Structure formats: C-alpha cells, structure tokens
Amino acid sequence: MEEPTPLRWSSALPVLNPSTITTKNLRGDKILLPQSALEQLLAAARSQSSATSNPWSTDADSAQQLPNPLTFRLTNPKNKNAVYAGIREFSAEEGTMGLSPWLTEALGIQEDEYVSAKEGTDTEQMELDGVHIKVEARQLPKGTYVRLRPLEAGYNPDDWKPLLERQLRENFTTLSKGSMLAVKGARGEEFKLLVDKVAPEGDGICVVDTDLEVDIEALDEEQARETLRRIMSAQKGADGSSTGGEIDVWKSVEGQVVEGEYVDYTLPSWNKSQPLAIELHTDEDDFALDLFITPKSSRQRALPREAVHVFGDFSPTVNGVKKIIISPTNVELEGAEQIAISVHGYKDPDATEEARTFQYTLRAKVDLPDEKAESNGTSNGTEEHSPDDEQCSNCLQYIPKRTMMLHENFCRRNNIVCPSCKTVFKKGSPEWEAHWHCDKDDAFGSSTASKAKHDDIFHMERHCPHCEFSTNSLPDLARHATSVCPGKLILCRFCHLEVPQEGDPFNPSPEVLMSGLTAHELADGTRTTECHLCDKIVRLKDMETHLKHxxxxxxSRLTPPICHNVNCGRTKFGVGARGQVRQAPAEEQAGNDIGLCAICFGPLYVSMHDPEGKALRRRIERRYLGQLMSGCGKAHCGNEWCKTGRVNAGLEPKPSNTREVLPLVKPLLAQIKDVLYFCTDEGSQRGRKLAEMMASEGVWEVEWCIAAAEAEKGNLERMRDWLQAWAPTK
Known part of the structure; x- marks a missing residue:
C-alpha cells in the first residue's frame, strides 16, 4: 500500500506569557495554536490529497485525512534548540501560540521573550519584543524503544513502570532525542531523565497507541557506582535504622530507628476473623517512638508516615508499650492485601544535637478476648481489697489499717499528688517540676520534651501540600490525606497505575459520591474498550454493569439440545458464534425424529418416503447388528455396543451370530427416541468424555459442557472459558 503524502505546513509564531494561559493546564509537550492554524492544516491536507482522492469525496471526507495524533517540530531560531510537541487545543489568540513549561525550558525561551495577549494583535511590537518559534507539521513514527539515563545518582523508586506510564500517557505525545524528561515520583520527588536513544532511529518518536520498550541506564560508571552505594547505604542497619521487611504473627522482631527516620514492615497474612494487635515495646523515653499503620489496598497505596496513615499512635508509651488494635470488621481492612507498619523515631524540629538511635521490639498478634478481659479487670481496679485495708488520702493506695498512720506521715512528707491527673510524684523531683497539663485538651506529661512534642503534633498549624486544607493537628492531616485529599494515592481500576485520586475535597461531584469511583477513575473510565463477549464498544466505567447484563x-438461556447418541459430543443443531446454541435446525439443515445430530444421522439418511419410520428402524437395526457382529474397526472406539469398542475397553465380548444378537438389539430399538449407541469419530467421543468429566464437578449441567466441547473442539481450558462466558451455573 502506498504511503500517505506527509502533511506540509509551517508557521512562525510568538509565545504567549505562561501567566495568561494558566487555565489551559498545559503540561508535558502540549501546545496551543490559533484557530487559523487548524484551517490552514485542513486546507493543506485537502490540497495534498486532491491528486489521489476519490473525485466523489466531500470536504468532510478530506477533513478526516488529518493525521492522528497531530505532531509538530518546534525550533527556536535564536539558539537553534528544537523539540517535538503534540497539540492540546486550537484556542490560542490569533497570531500567537502557547507552550507548556517543559517546552519553554527545552527551547530555552527567556522571560523577556514572551508576548502578552494584547501584543498579539500588534505585529510590529511582536517583531521587536517576542521570539518567533518556527512550528512545522511533522509526523513521527510510532516508537518501539527508548533509552533513558538518570541525570543524578541515587534514583531508586519502587517501580519505574507505573511512573513512566502515567507520565507519558497523561502529558506526552512525543519524545525528542536529547531532551530532558522530568518524572514525578509517588511521594512528590522528581526524577530527571535524559532521552538518550529512540527507535525507530531518528530525532523523535510518537508514544501514543504503541508498546514502548524502556531501558534505564546510568550516564557513566561513576554514577552507577554512586547509585549502588546510596542504595546499599540505605539498606544497611549497622549504625543507622533497621531495614524492616516482612513480619508474621508468630514471633516478634527487634530493631532500631534513628530520630526523624522510619523503619517499614509489612504483615502479608493474618487471621482476618480475629482482632489484630500491633504492639511496640521500648525502654526509651515514653515519647521517643511513634507507631503508624496503613492496610494496603487499591484505595490506600502510600507508606504510613506521620502525615499519611490510617491508624497511628502519637501518645506516650504505657509501661513501655504502645498498642494499636484493629477490629476484623473495620472498613479499612476491606480488600487489604497486606498491612504496612512503620516505626518512627520522633525528632524535635528545633533540636540541634546529633540524632539519637532508639531500640524497640515490634510484635503482631491476635488480640485474644481473655487477654482483653484480664487487662480490663486490672485497669478498672476491680481487684478485691482486704477488709483490713484502708485507702491513703494522699497517694490513693490501699494500706493495712495498722500501718496507716506511719504511711501517711511518710507519704505527706515525701510525696505530692497532681490534683488533675492524680499522679503521685516525689517532692522536688525533676518529673514533678516538669509535670504539665495542656490547657487546650486533656493531655499531660512529665517532661519538657513531651510537652514540646505534644504542642508540635497537636497544636502546630499545618497545610496539605495537595489542596487548601489546613489544620493544627497531625492526626487530622493524616485523616484528610487518607480520605478525601486529591493527592491520595490509589491503584486505578482502569489504568492499573498508582495515581492521585484527584477531585475537589470540599465540593465532591455527585457522580463521585454516587458511583463509588474517584475523580481520576471517573475521567479515566470514559475511555472505551470492546466487550470480549459481544464486541460492543463500552466505556470502561460501565463495563462492570455491562457484564452483569x-x-x-x-x-434465562435454554438448555442446549444434545445428540441422543451417548457416545457423541455434539449438540443436535450446532453451536454458533458468541455462545449461540441453536434450538432448531437451520433452513438448509434436515431434521430427524430420533434426536441425533446431523453427523450421527448421516449414515441413516435415505431420500425415501417413510412416514411411520419403519425403514428407519430397519436401518438402525442393521447398524446395531453390524456393530455387534463385525465391529467398527476404529482403534479409538469406546462404544460398549460395538465389538471393537468392547475389545478396546477390555470388556467381555457379546455374542457375534445373528440368532444370539437379535434378542440383544430388540430392547435397544424400543428406546430409539431416547437413547442410541452408535460409534462416532474420535474428536466427538473425546469431547463427550471431557464434558462428562467437567459436569461431574457440579458447576455446569452436562448439556452445557457438551456445547462447550463442540464449540472449542475439546480444548479443556478454552471449554472452561466458554462455560464461564456463556453457560448458567447450577
């Protein structure tokens, strides 16, 4: 087939100031062109196709000849920088164009080289002030390969594939050789990559509707060594934080964490019918460690951090223990693949001394009811006291009456009780001197460091980095970040990438509330695909409902009528495309009164008038006699009413003379309307056995299994797929 003539069009346009086109949300390699550019492109397409086009075609047909996607080569005449771009809209002011920040940087356009929208109508002023970017229509080949090189050492994201797929799909139409690609990480970090090589060979490729193989290689050996050194350093736990990893409910793990750092663990399996307890034991200061937990599901993908977690404990330890109990009915466990656990070493934001290292023991276990009962009994003070005991009015302990006077004299002389929390301190002790109660809530503690931590966690103004939400509490910020925040990471059910959920947290759309989808999924779900069952074009977000139909x-489907030959693996009238099972013979297909398929009835067919079926009965009788006396001679035959079949099956042979065989055949002739025993071909016989074997599993009726065997030619795996797609279960 002759290659289409390349589209030829070019223009030189000044660049609008980015501040005037912020509403267009230009990202990646997208540009804005004026409406006149579209008209010129259509005219160029018509003029180039007029020589070869159909003389009866219309202008509307010619309009469809614009290539898709439209790509352009942009050149800055001042510095000769060139880059490829894709079109966003034809909505720029006449005589101007809009560029994304990425294109502006790639072309080396300076701040004083932009023009305003008002200057767009003043040609003389534009020639004096603005740089004119040359724009050429240039179609690029579909890319098959690209090699990227990191511009800095130490890049180590969890997975490059979803990051690159999301970046290219959302923001780019082309990749230009020698350009710099900035990729946003899942946690807000930015990776800068050089486009070093592309295939097919050239200076650019199109990345729309193509499978792109990507290699990521270091710029040089020194960078590779430095990256490896940083990765290994991060994994070492000798002098710094532990490496974390998987834990289970059978044993505890010991570790250490440096102030300001996190140690991440995952719990891959647990008893989902029992409450789960995560315990953190430490001998350090009661405020030194924090515990954060996030059940990882399609709706929660971020690692637990102080500002992003589902369950968290900032409170001081009680007897050296922090404990978070998760109920099995908690909605956050719905669809959880594993549980992510992070141990955080708290660091005062104003601290200047060297970071300390804290030791701890982490344990995940089932929270047994009897343990809870015992702990409740102890904490509620339900233990019985002797009638001879009396409560001290100062320290509130129970003391034998006979020693109460001595105890009270000593207690009042040496101890003091906080009137608010009833905690007993030694008079003049540092703990008593530093004891505090927050005037904004019910928190209290016994050190200046714990007071500083409380104020930092619960009374410090913080702003969400992804929206306008602000709060003075870290737990509130974490609750926002794991619920309605547009920056919350999810696993999109349509593009299968980890992406922000997007949307307006303060005014969510009704469709988001009604559908249960996120704003990103609603937008992504508008893409269409072909139903694998009926070939209809369906929107991705409607596919679940479509499949339920x-x-x-x-x-309500009728059971397939199967051939009455017990050795045959076919339906009576055949199976059509897309699971269609015929309930009556086709127009060109002759029927029969004994329930056989066309292939089994073929040897019995005679073109003669036989209204009472007597001739047919005689032919059936001769068929049975031939099978029992001579056999069919087929090595695959398993028919018990055939001499060959009985030999193959190792059964006792039946009589082989006419006088003894006739009495055996008579009962078979009496039931020819219900069942027949004819030899058949190997494929049909094998399909029947497979169908009966599959029906014995109790999921589908044997008639549907036979229809599946006929449709898929006895392929067992494809039979299962066919049944799941088209057959009702029992």
Whole structure:
C-alpha cells in the first residue's frame, strides 16, 4: 500500500506569557495554536490529497485525512534548540501560540521573550519584543524503544513502570532525542531523565497507541557506582535504622530507628476473623517512638508516615508499650492485601544535637478476648481489697489499717499528688517540676520534651501540600490525606497505575459520591474498550454493569439440545458464534425424529418416503447388528455396543451370530427416541468424555459442557472459558 503524502505546513509564531494561559493546564509537550492554524492544516491536507482522492469525496471526507495524533517540530531560531510537541487545543489568540513549561525550558525561551495577549494583535511590537518559534507539521513514527539515563545518582523508586506510564500517557505525545524528561515520583520527588536513544532511529518518536520498550541506564560508571552505594547505604542497619521487611504473627522482631527516620514492615497474612494487635515495646523515653499503620489496598497505596496513615499512635508509651488494635470488621481492612507498619523515631524540629538511635521490639498478634478481659479487670481496679485495708488520702493506695498512720506521715512528707491527673510524684523531683497539663485538651506529661512534642503534633498549624486544607493537628492531616485529599494515592481500576485520586475535597461531584469511583477513575473510565463477549464498544466505567447484563442473560438461556447418541459430543443443531446454541435446525439443515445430530444421522439418511419410520428402524437395526457382529474397526472406539469398542475397553465380548444378537438389539430399538449407541469419530467421543468429566464437578449441567466441547473442539481450558462466558451455573 502506498504511503500517505506527509502533511506540509509551517508557521512562525510568538509565545504567549505562561501567566495568561494558566487555565489551559498545559503540561508535558502540549501546545496551543490559533484557530487559523487548524484551517490552514485542513486546507493543506485537502490540497495534498486532491491528486489521489476519490473525485466523489466531500470536504468532510478530506477533513478526516488529518493525521492522528497531530505532531509538530518546534525550533527556536535564536539558539537553534528544537523539540517535538503534540497539540492540546486550537484556542490560542490569533497570531500567537502557547507552550507548556517543559517546552519553554527545552527551547530555552527567556522571560523577556514572551508576548502578552494584547501584543498579539500588534505585529510590529511582536517583531521587536517576542521570539518567533518556527512550528512545522511533522509526523513521527510510532516508537518501539527508548533509552533513558538518570541525570543524578541515587534514583531508586519502587517501580519505574507505573511512573513512566502515567507520565507519558497523561502529558506526552512525543519524545525528542536529547531532551530532558522530568518524572514525578509517588511521594512528590522528581526524577530527571535524559532521552538518550529512540527507535525507530531518528530525532523523535510518537508514544501514543504503541508498546514502548524502556531501558534505564546510568550516564557513566561513576554514577552507577554512586547509585549502588546510596542504595546499599540505605539498606544497611549497622549504625543507622533497621531495614524492616516482612513480619508474621508468630514471633516478634527487634530493631532500631534513628530520630526523624522510619523503619517499614509489612504483615502479608493474618487471621482476618480475629482482632489484630500491633504492639511496640521500648525502654526509651515514653515519647521517643511513634507507631503508624496503613492496610494496603487499591484505595490506600502510600507508606504510613506521620502525615499519611490510617491508624497511628502519637501518645506516650504505657509501661513501655504502645498498642494499636484493629477490629476484623473495620472498613479499612476491606480488600487489604497486606498491612504496612512503620516505626518512627520522633525528632524535635528545633533540636540541634546529633540524632539519637532508639531500640524497640515490634510484635503482631491476635488480640485474644481473655487477654482483653484480664487487662480490663486490672485497669478498672476491680481487684478485691482486704477488709483490713484502708485507702491513703494522699497517694490513693490501699494500706493495712495498722500501718496507716506511719504511711501517711511518710507519704505527706515525701510525696505530692497532681490534683488533675492524680499522679503521685516525689517532692522536688525533676518529673514533678516538669509535670504539665495542656490547657487546650486533656493531655499531660512529665517532661519538657513531651510537652514540646505534644504542642508540635497537636497544636502546630499545618497545610496539605495537595489542596487548601489546613489544620493544627497531625492526626487530622493524616485523616484528610487518607480520605478525601486529591493527592491520595490509589491503584486505578482502569489504568492499573498508582495515581492521585484527584477531585475537589470540599465540593465532591455527585457522580463521585454516587458511583463509588474517584475523580481520576471517573475521567479515566470514559475511555472505551470492546466487550470480549459481544464486541460492543463500552466505556470502561460501565463495563462492570455491562457484564452483569450478560450474567442475567445467561440465567434465562435454554438448555442446549444434545445428540441422543451417548457416545457423541455434539449438540443436535450446532453451536454458533458468541455462545449461540441453536434450538432448531437451520433452513438448509434436515431434521430427524430420533434426536441425533446431523453427523450421527448421516449414515441413516435415505431420500425415501417413510412416514411411520419403519425403514428407519430397519436401518438402525442393521447398524446395531453390524456393530455387534463385525465391529467398527476404529482403534479409538469406546462404544460398549460395538465389538471393537468392547475389545478396546477390555470388556467381555457379546455374542457375534445373528440368532444370539437379535434378542440383544430388540430392547435397544424400543428406546430409539431416547437413547442410541452408535460409534462416532474420535474428536466427538473425546469431547463427550471431557464434558462428562467437567459436569461431574457440579458447576455446569452436562448439556452445557457438551456445547462447550463442540464449540472449542475439546480444548479443556478454552471449554472452561466458554462455560464461564456463556453457560448458567447450577
């Protein structure tokens, strides 16, 4: 087939100031062109196709000849920088163009080289002030390969694939050789990569509707060594924080964490019918460690951090223990693949001394009811006291009455009780001197460091980095970050990438509330795909409902009529495309009164008038006699009413003379309307056995299994797929 003539169009346009086109949300390699550019492109397409086009075609047909996607080569005449771009809209002011920040940087356009929208109508002023970027329509080949090189050492994201897929799909139409690609990480970090090589060979490729193989290689050996050194250093736990890893409910793990750092663990499996307790034991200061937990599901993808977690404990330890109990009915466990646990070493933001290292023991276990009962009994003070005991009015302990006077004299002389929390301190002790109660809530502690931590966690103004939400409490910020925040990471059910959920947290759209989808999924779900069952074009977000209609259709489907030959693996009238099972013979297909398929009835067919079926009975009788006396001679035969079949199956042979065989055949002739025993071909016989074996599993009726065997030619795996798609279950 002859290659289409390349589209030829070019222009030189000044660049609008980015501040005037912020509403267009230009990202990646996208540009804005004026409406006149579209008209010129259409005219160029018509003029180039007029020589070869159909003389009866219309202008509307010619309009469809614009290439898709439209790509352009941009050149800055001042510094000769060139880059490829894709079109966003034809909505720029006449005589101007808009560029994304990425294109502006790639072309080396300075701040004083932009023009305003008002200057766009003043040609003389534009020639004096603005740089004119040359824009050429240039179609690029579909890319098959690209090699990227990190511009800095130490890049180590969890997975490059979703980051690159999201970046290219959302923001780029082309990749230009020698350009710099900035990729946003899942935690807000930025990775800068050089586009070093592309295939097919050239200076650019198109990345739309193509499978792109990507290699990421270091710029040089020194960078590779430095990256490896940083990765290994981060994994070492000798002098710094532990490396974390997987834990289980059978044993505890010991570790250490440096102030300001996190140690991440995952719990891959647990008893989901029992409450789960995560315990953190430490001998350090009661405020030194924090515990954060996030059940990882499609709706929660970020690692637990102080500002992003589902369950967290900032409170002081009680007897050296922090404990978070998660109920099995908690909605956050719904669909959880694993549980992410992080131990955080708290660091005062104003601290200047060297970071300390804290030791701890982490344990995950089932929270047994009897343990809770015992702990409740102890904490509620339900233990019985002797009638001879009396409570001290100062320290509130129970003391034997006979020693109460001595105890009270000593206690009042040496101890003091906080009137608010009833905690007993030694008079003049540092703990008593530093004891505090927050005037904004019920918190209290016994050190200046714990007071500083409380104020930092619960009374310091903080702003969400992804929206306008602000709060003075870290737990509130974490609750926002794991619920309605547009920057919350999810696993999109349509593009299968980790992406922000997007949307307006303060005014969510009704469709988001009603559908249960996030704003990103609503937008991504508008893409269409072909239903694998009926070939209809369906929106991705409607596919689940569409498939449920197929499930409802299956319930009302009629059972396939199968061939009455017990050795045959076919239906009476055949199976059509897309699971269609015929209930009556086709127009060109002759029927029969004994329930055989066309292939089994073929040897019995005679073109003669036989209204009472007597001739047919005689032919059936001769068929049975031939099978029992001579056999069919087929090595695959398993028919018990065939001499060959009985030999193959190792059964006792039946009589082989006419006088003894006739009495055996008579009962078979009496039931020819219900069942017949004819030899058949190997494929049909094998399909019947496979169908009966599959029906014995109790999921589908044997008639549907036979239809599946006929449709898929006895392929067992494809039979299962066919049944799941088209057959109702029992």
């Amino acid at each position: 197929h499930e409802l259709d299956k319930v």
